[in-house]
Amino acid sequence: MTPALWAIFVALGAYVGFLAGLLGIGGGFTIVPVLAEVFAYQGLDHAHLLPLAIGTSAASIVFTAFASARAHHKRGAVAWPIVQAMAPGLVIGSLVGPQIASALPMRVMAAIFGSFTWVAALRMLGTRAPRATHPLPGKPAMFGVGAVIGIVAGMVGTGGAFLAVPFMTRSDIKMHTAVATSAAIGWPVALASAIGFVFAGWRVDGLPAGSVGYVYLPALAGIVVMSMLLAPLGARVAHAMPVARLRAAFALLLFVLGAWMWWKAMRP
Numbered sequence: 722m723t724p725a726l727w728a729i730f731v732a733l734g735a736y737v738g739f740l741a742g743l744l745g746i747g748g749g750f751t752i753v754p755v756l757a758e759v760f761a762y763q764g765l766d767h768a769h770l771l772p773l774a775i776g777t778s779a780a781s782i783v784f785t786a787f788a789s790a791r792a793h794h795k796r797g798a799v800a801w802p803i804v805q806a807m808a809p810g811l812v813i814g815s816l817v818g819p820q821i822a823s824a825l826p827m828r829v830m831a832a833i834f835g836s837f838t839w840v841a842a843l844r845m846l847g848t849r850a851p852r853a854t855h856p857l858p859g860k861p862a863m864f865g866v867g868a869v870i871g872i873v874a875g876m877v878g879t880g881g882a883f884l885a886v887p888f889m890t891r892s893d894i895k896m897h898t899a900v901a902t903s904a905a906i907g908w909p910v911a912l913a914s915a916i917g918f919v920f921a922g923w924r925v926d927g928l929p930a931g932s933v934g935y936v937y938l939p940a941l942a943g944i945v946v947m948s949m950l951l952a953p954l955g956a957r958v959a960h961a962m963p964v965a966r967l968r969a970a971f972a973l974l975l976f977v978l979g980a981w982m983w984w985k986a987m988r989p
Contacts, residue, residue: 729759730943737781738948739955740971749879750838752778754978756940766927769935771830772823773928776918776935778878779819779911781944786880786907788949798901800894806860810867811881811906812913817868818875819917823935828986834877835982841883842975845968857892870906875914880907 733755740751756774765773793799822830857863866888874881882903889899919934931938 726759726763727939727943729755730940731947733940734781734944734947735951737944738785738951739958749775749778749782749877750841750975750978752781752944753834753878754981756937759940760929760937763929765929768827769922769925769927771827771834772819772918772922772935773932773937775822775834775876775878776819776915776922777937777940777944779875779914779918780936780941781948782878782880782907782911783915784945785948785952786904786911788952789904790908793901793904796901798898799905800898800902801905803857803863803889803894803902804905806863807867807870807906808909810864810869811871811910814868814871814873815875815910815913816871816917816920818872819914819921819935821872822876823918823921830876831982831986835979835986837873837877837883838975838979838982841879842972842979844883844887845972845975854891855893857889857894871910871913874910875917878914880904881910882907 733752737752753771753774756777757770760770760773761767790799825833858866870881870884870888873884880903882900885903885906886896886899889902890896894902915936919936922928922932922935925935928935929937
């Protein structure tokens, strides 16, 4: 791996960690498009670009989600009964999602990723929590909801917060608790998703040296180390800057990245 590529991975990790501390979000929707372009620059097989980028993103979120969940747990903000009710479905869905993603054509996955990136951007622009419309459902329904969140998050390499938070707030869970619980949910989602991508790419030819299935370890190392170092700085800056404007700026970035992925899906 060249010094230039390592510098890209380190810079991406710093950016993602800063965003996580600043806005309390994961970086999956940012990591994947950048990694896909880096892997294309390396000359990898076109069919492997998105699975490798998404798998590496999911593996990086294992570390950031664990740190976030631990911090929320120390504050007593996580509703662990919700996590326990959803966890079986989340894990199963997160194992299935990577198998679907790795089997779909590159253009289809690019369109799916672009669409969910736009959904996340719209959520970022929202200033009000969704209105509660019903209580939390029973365990079978919680299993089903967890499975759906796991499949989608597993396919796009995120922790699933952009789906879990609105579900919980519509189920009469306070926003603070929903965000904290979503952070705890993100860890098993990311872990199962990463394992799923390792399994999906285990015997695939044409992956770069340093890959374990569809997880590229050099990129993972750069992203994880720098994201952990920069997250505290982002948290400090968050107290000194207008976060609403920063959220709007990040939403604009997500719209651009979503459009970029749609362009990749539409071009011949």
